Each structure stands twice: as structure tokens, then as C-alpha cells.
Amino acid sequence: MPMNADMRAGFAAIIGAPNAGKSTLVNRLVGRKVSIVTHKVQTTRFQVRGVAMRGRSQIVLVDTPGVFAPRRRLDRAMVAAAWAGAEDADVIVHVVDAPAEARGRAGRAKPQDARAADDVERVVDGLRAANRKAILALNKIDQMKREDLLALAQKLFETGVYSEVFMISAETGDGTEKLAERLAELMPQGPFLYPEDQIADLPERLLAAEVTREKLFLRVHEELPYNATVETETWQEKKDGSVRIDQVILLESERHKPIVVGKAGSVIKEIGQRAREELEDQLGRKVHLFLRVIVRPGWQERRGHYTPLGLDFEA
Numbered sequence: 001m002p003m004n005a006d007m008r009a010g011f012a013a014i015i016g017a018p019n020a021g022k023s024t025l026v027n028r029l030v031g032r033k034v035s036i037v038t039h040k041v042q043t044t045r046f047q048v049r050g051v052a053m054r055g056r057s058q059i060v061l062v063d064t065p066g067v068f069a070p071r072r073r074l075d076r077a078m079v080a081a082a083w084a085g086a087e088d089a090d091v092i093v094h095v096v097d098a099p100a101e102a103r104g105r106a107g108r109a110k111p112q113d114a115r116a117a118d119d120v121e122r123v124v125d126g127l128r129a130a131n132r133k134a135i136l137a138l139n140k141i142d143q144m145k146r147e148d149l150l151a152l153a154q155k156l157f158e159t160g161v162y163s164e165v166f167m168i169s170a171e172t173g174d175g176t177e178k179l180a181e182r183l184a185e186l187m188p189q190g191p192f193l194y195p196e197d198q199i200a201d202l203p204e205r206l207l208a209a210e211v212t213r214e215k216l217f218l219r220v221h222e223e224l225p226y227n228a229t230v231e232t233e234t235w236q237e238k239k240d241g242s243v244r245i246d247q248v249i250l251l252e253s254e255r256h257k258p259i260v261v262g263k264a265g266s267v268i269k270e271i272g273q274r275a276r277e278e279l280e281d282q283l284g285r286k287v288h289l290f291l292r293v294i295v296r297p298g299w300q301e302r303r304g305h306y307t308p309l310g311l312d313f314e315a
């Protein structure tokens with residue numbers, strides 16, 4: 001990949017309560033509908049939702065799902081891990097359903113508004129505890145009077161946890177380009193994290209890698225230490241509507257190869273079959289899946305090893 005001094009790339013964590021408009025915003029920033037998100041909080045610190053390009057800046061939009069998960073019994077470890085994900089991002093964007101929040105504050109709350117306000121408080125507390133600032137994205141401004149919006153922005157800004165405030169409508173696109181440009185500026189200088197030709201189908205590639213990895217560990221977890229990973233190398237759309245996916249399973253040591261391959265390839269065949277079935281189910285079409293196993297000692301130490309597999313620092 002050519003590397004220019006003006007290249008920037010980094011992670012923006014998109015956090016916010018259910019229904020705040022995160023998916024709508026991500027779709028808007030990425031420029032297409034990104035509907036596939038895997039749910040693997042335990043194994044990936046970041047869930048990549050999509051990648052937005054603005055000028056020479058690559059913004060990898062990530063999810064930290066655990067931040068809002070614990071309604072029931074609070075699993076502290078998971079919440080902590082989720083916040084760690086947000087903290088590790090270069091920028092945190094907190095998406096707030098502004099009309100719901102304003103109604104909540106005015107005492108005109110519907111039950112779901114009260115919940116949303118709760119969530120905002122929780123994020124403010126979390127940011128304070130983490131000593132991090134976030135960008136506040138007040139969303140759904142198409143449904144709100146301007147004076148109410150300004151009053152709300154003022155109130156939330158006074159919490160001291162926001163570095164700046166953007167007023168947006170993810171639905172209509174109002175204000176979202178300004179936010180995108182700001183995120184682009186805030187990305188650290190450095191080479192792109194994902195090759196440009198993989199950005200379009202990145203969520204699908206990540207999903208496919210995750211599915212195969214899951215099947216791999218389900219099948220061989222007793223014999224294989226937790227140090228294998230899966231990358232989607234190529235993703236080829238076929239004329240008949242099917243897709244050909246080529247993946248590589250990366251192992252740390254030659255010793256692990258026979259475990260994954262099995263007698264006459266029996267184990268890898270089984271892993272491939274299960275992964276293919278699940279992928280066909282999730283993608284809703286025929287999948288041709290090809291797996292290869294390679295040994296690359298020490299790949300885990302190479303921090304620069306960003307690949308389509310999902311940036312799993314912890315594996």
C-alpha cells in the first residue's frame with residue numbers, strides 16, 4: 001500500500017442507547033447499508049461496523065456492544081471490556097436520541113424516553129470514570145424545535161464529558177457530513193488499516209471470518225490453544241448470485257496443523273462445512289467456501305498485522 005504523509009486512519013467508537021440511531025448514522029457515514037454485525041463481545045474487543053473514507057482519512061467505525069447490554073444482572077467484566085473498547089478508540093461518538101432526551105428532561109417522558117435518559121446518564125458516568133471525552137451527536141434533529149435543541153445541547157455540554165457537539169439527523173443527512181469531516185481530522189496520521197479495495201464488503205468479510213473461527217474453536221478448542229485466527233482473503237460475487245469465499249486459518253506452530261487438518265483433511269472439511277452452512281443461512285444465498293491452513297509463527301506479536309479478520313488484539 002502506498003503510504004503518504006497525509007494519510008490518516010483510526011477507530012471511532014459509536015456508542016449510544018438502543019434506538020438512538022447508531023445504525024442509521026453508520027450507514028450514512030459508510031455510504032451504504034451495513035446490515036451485518038456479528039455479536040462476539042467476548043472474543044473481539046472491537047466489532048467493526050464499517051469503514052468510512054473522507055479524503056485521505058480512513059475512519060473505522062466500531063461498536064462496543066457491552067456498554068448498554070446489562071439491563072438485567074450486571075456482568076461487570078463485560079461492561080469493563082466494552083468500555084475498554086471505547087477507550088481504545090481514537091474518538092468516541094455518543095449518539096443521543098435528542099427528542100426523547102428532551103422529553104425525558106421536561107418530564108414529558110414516555111416510558112421508553114425515561115430509559116433513554118437513563119442510558120445517557122450511564123454514558124456520562126462511564127466517560128467520567130474513564131476520564132475520556134466524547135463527541136456528542138444529538139440525533140433526530142428533524143423531529144425537534146431549535147430552541148429545545150439548543151437548551152438540551154447546553155445541558156449536556158455542561159456535564160463536562162463532551163469535547164464538542166454536533167446536531168445531526170442521521171435519517172436526512174443533515175449535519176452528518178460536518179461530523180464525518182471532523183472525525184476525518186481527528187484520525188491519527190498513519191497508513192490505512194484496511195486496504196481500499198476491501199472496504200466495500202468488509203462487514204461481510206469480517207462476518208465470514210468470525211463464523212469460521214467459531215466453528216474452528218467449537219471443533220478443536222480442547223487441543224488447540226487460543227492462538228489461531230481466520231482471515232477472509234477473497235470475496236468473489238458470482239453471476240449466479242452465489243459467493244466464493246477464500247479464507248486462511250493462521251496457526252502459530254506446525255504442531256497445530258495436524259489438529260486442524262485432521263486425518264485426510266477430515267477435521268477441516270467438517271469445520272468448512274459447518275461454517276458454509278451457517279454463512280448460507282446468514283447471507284441468504286449459496287456459498288462456496290475454501291479454507292487453507294498456514295503456519296505463521298509469531299503473527300500475534302506483529303501489531304501492524306491488520307487484516308480483514310477483525311483486529312482482534314486479545315486472541
Ligand SMILES: Nc1nc2c(ncn2[C@@H]2O[C@H](COP(=O)(O)OP(=O)(O)OP(=O)(O)O)[C@@H](O)[C@H]2O)c(=O)[nH]1
Nearest residue numbers: 017018019020021022023024139140143169170171
Ligand atoms: N426522525 C428520525 N429518525 C431517525 C433518525 N435516525 C434514526 N432514526 C430512526 O430511529 C430508529 C432507530 O434507529 P437505529 O439506527 O436502528 O438505532 P440504533 O441506535 O442502531 O438502534 P439499536 O440497533 O437498537 O442499538 C429507526 O427507526 C430510525 O429510522 C433521525 O435522524 N431522524
